[in-house]
Amino acid sequence: MYIPGDREVSVLYKGKTGKYNVYVHDIEYKTLDKSLYPESEHNYPDNCDDTKYISSPGVESMSITFSKQTYLEPNIDFIYITTNNGTYKYTGNLGGKTLTFNTDSLSIRLVSDSDANYYGYSFDSITTKRTIHVPGEQATCTTDQKCIKCEKIIQKAYGHDLVPIEVEKATLTKDGKTEGEKCSVCGVITKNKEQFQE
Ligand SMILES: [Zn+2]
Ligand SMILES: [Zn+2]
Structure with a gap:
């Protein structure tokens, strides 16, 4: 049972034998x-x-x-x-x-x-x-990387890397507006100009 890897454990309960699988982590x-x-x-x-x-x-x-x-x-x-x-x-x-x-x-x-x-x-x-631990899928902006055996977080989600986006182009007489923000990694837009208009 203490040898690392997938192990089958038998349990005797009320005269019946049950089996279940456990994963023993290497240390x-x-x-x-x-x-x-x-x-x-x-x-x-x-x-x-x-x-x-x-x-x-x-x-x-x-x-x-x-x-x-x-x-x-x-x-x-x-x-x-x-x-x-x-x-x-x-x-x-x-x-x-x-x-x-x-x-x-x-x-x-x-x-x-x-x-x-x-x-x-x-x-x-x-x-x-x-x-x-046994690493699952790589962490992304919003999801953690977890051990596929015990769910322990190996790498926390990185969070978005927000950069300003120009939501209104500059003209000869007006400056451009950059209230928008998007993630430079996954492209998600977290703020845009509309949300800032009263
Ligand atoms: Zn684990
Ligand atoms: Zn992102």
């Missing part, structure tokens, strides 16, 4: 390149307020594992991790700890007071998880 796990890992100064300085960032656009979650040395003055110095869903606060011994966030980017802000400095933080690994 991609990636360990980001170590050169991308942010880290604090070691030891971090007094009155530090330093923010570093890491992102991997499009992933569903990121798991970060702090190095063994990771340590902040307990309940005095803090790191604040901000994700797509909120900000979380940590202090003290974080050595070897793994945190998982449902986000594709995060920032790490280290704030220290005026004494007692420790190692700060670095990471042993940062891994990401991404579900591989």
